[in-house]
Amino acid sequence: MFLRISIIALAVLGIAGTSAANTPTEACFADHSVTKVVPHHAAVAAGQGTYDRLVGARAYVPAKPGLTGEWLHAQLARRSAAARGDANCPLEVPGVGISVRSAGPGFWVSLTSHDHDHAKEVLRRAQTLTR
Secondary structure, eight states, X not given: OHXXXXXHHHHHHHHHTOOGGGSHHHHHTTTOOOOEEEEEEEEEEETTEEEEEEEEEEXXXXXXXXXXXXXXXXXXXXXXXXOOOOTTOGGGSTTOEEEEEEOSSEEEEEEEOSSHHHHXXXXXXXXXXXX
8 A cells, every 4th residue: 555655646746846847848859958049041052143942940059067069969850750740740750850059158050841831840940939
């Protein structure tokens, strides 16, 4: 009887102990917070000129002690490969490309797609990360 009560108590404590860091939004981005999202445009050659085209989103992730761009990229790539069916996660858009660049006290994460409709979807989903 005591063992059964202890197991139930541990289960309740485990549920109560979940933090805000495990929200679906942050879980999408490998438990890193996103503080800013901007559209990502690229110059595309057309005839003898170029034009800007939306290719996705850029998300700013503040640095944490010990976090490197390489580690952040590896975490996001792993998360992208392990799709969970999250309709608001930009990492789950088919064919999304991920790159990470150092940006002073944080990192800019570029999420891109060659397909214009997918790029719009990446931006829409990325914007939900800061809400």
